[in-house]
Amino acid sequence: LHSVGLPTASGLPYNPDSMTAASKILPLGTWVRVTNLVNGRQVIVRIDDRGPFVRQRIIDLSYAAARQLKMIARGTALVEVRSIPQPLLPHTAAFALAPPPLAHNPLGHPPRMYLQIGAYAQRSRALALELHFMRLGIRPLRLFPVQRAGRILYILQVGPIAHVRELDRLSGRLTSMG
Structure with missing residues (x-):
């Protein structure tokens, strides 16, 4: 993780309050929808850095994005990452989607x-x-x-x-x- 204000791989300063993420494989500038598979919450973030450099992890989220997904307490979560077209959003706006109904995961069964x-x-x-x-x-x-x-x-x-x-x-x- 970067210190606040230091440049990320994209050259932009790291800001934990921005809706950004790091990926080892997705191109910088890619927009993705990240879904927390446990609670159904979703966020849209822009890939602006490289990482995570921890085995078995696919994405590192900014603090703001992790907070929106309600995963701060655990530190990690089972997520789905899907690339999307660039959304029509101001670059500084935090963008979180309302969680869908949890009917797809009745009785707390593990996600498929x-x-x-x-x-x-x-x-x-x-x-x-x-x-x-x-x-x-x-x-x-x-x-x-x-x-x-x-x-x-x-x-x-x-x-x-x-x-x-x-x-x-x-x-x-x-x-x-x-």
Whole structure:
């Protein structure tokens, strides 16, 4: 984490009160919607730095973003990160979305997670990879089309996965496969 006012990887000064985040893989300037999978709260933040440099973590949030997600007490949370088009927001405004109803997680059951293997422009490539992973015993798989920027992409995911430990194990296995 940066000290207040020191430049981030994007060159902007670090401000814990801004709605920003750090990512090792997303391009600087990318806008993402981060959802706390335990309580359903969401925030929109801009990637302005590199990190986290802690194993098994996918994003570092500014204090303001973490506060909006109600994750300050624990320090970490199970989250979903999705890139979005640049929102029409002032750069200095904190932007938090009202939490959706928690009907998707009745009785406090663990959230159902999916691990994305890839997004493919060619359906035949996606189907071939789905078959490849099935033969390797990686299941359950789901393959579905989405429309992005006027074209169809085929999303291949493993899941649902009920526990973070299983997700971590599977992620490690897929990473070791290349």
